[in-house]
Amino acid sequence: MVTKAQKFRLGIFIFFASILLIIFLVMVAGNQFMQQKDIYYVNYQDTSVNGLQIGGAVKYYGLDIGRVEDIKISKEDINNVIVKISIKEGTPIKSDMKAQLIAVGITGLKQIELIGGTNQAETLEPGDFIKPGKSTLDNITGKAEIVAAKLELVLTNLAKMTNEENRIKLSRILTNTDSLIHQNRQSFTNMMTNLDSTSLYLAKFMKNSNLAMDKFNTLLRSPELQNII
Structure with a gap:
């Protein structure tokens, strides 16, 4: 059971603690003011x-x-x-x-x-x-406006590239290219055939050259030629 003396000491402690807290707050507030x-x-x-x-x-x-x-x-x-x-x-x-x-x-x-x-x-x-x-x-927002302006410029240029006049020009180019390929198709075919023939000829030539080199090497290593040398 708490005695009167303990209650008194507790009251004194709380009193002085409160005084110190008030002084501290006054000092801080006073410093600010x-x-x-x-x-x-x-x-x-x-x-x-x-x-x-x-x-x-x-x-x-x-x-x-x-x-x-x-x-x-x-x-x-x-x-x-x-x-x-x-x-x-x-x-x-x-x-x-x-x-x-x-x-x-x-x-x-x-x-x-x-x-x-x-x-x-x-x-x-x-x-x-x-x-x-x-x-x-x-x-x-300012940066977004700059990006939007650049995007608008790109779209404008794209629209100019794909307008009616440019589409007609592009169509003519494609038509002319197709016509050129069609007219020279036989020439292209002959050219490819000649290239194939040339490739076969070169392959045979290389094969014969290799055989000739093998025979020449065999001849150089033959005993008869070694005795002559």
């Missing part, structure tokens, strides 16, 4: 931001440099979505940078990746708008 951040905006026009959430990461070359603070529809144009992002204070944001929507894994979530930027470009001030970049879907 006290950290100075620069605010920028991105205006995505006619672009879906599905998967982008408040608190989502903002990265540059894979480094976490900020987070998404707010997402809302523009009051001036309902086709525009204004994304408010906070960047670590002092982070240089150049005018030629673009805020591209990047998919995170296969979860459907998205984050903002700042791409581009040169040292020579003007540095944006906090509160300025960062140019929007193309989303991954836009890049895929």
Whole structure:
């Protein structure tokens, strides 16, 4: 059975543990709130931001440099979505940078990746708008459009090759070829016969030559010729 002393010690332990946990949370939250951040905006026009959430990461070359603070529809144009992002204070944001929507894994979530930027470009001030970049879907769509254009060109050329005029020309070529073969069929037959006769003659000639060489070799090896030599 639990005594009063044990209950008292347990209560003291829980009390101090709670105090320490509260202090830790206050320190972490305070650090987040006290950290100075620069605010920028991105205006995505006619672009879906599905998967982008408040608190989502903002990265540059894979480094976490900020987070998404707010997402809302523009009051001036309902086709525009204004994304408010906070960047670590002092982070240089150049005018030629673009805020591209990047998919995170296969979860459907998205984050903002700042791409581009040169040292020579003007540095944006906090509160300025960062140019929007193309989303991954836009890049895929762009490549698909290029492929479709090339396919259309191939089909157009194929249609030109198979139009009525070219079909007539091809038919004439085939007719002329067939006529040529028909007219010279006997000549081709005679030519093949002559080739066969020539082949037989050459075969007999080679056979006789081999027999003559065998007789000559036999003569060279004969004892009579050896004695003469």
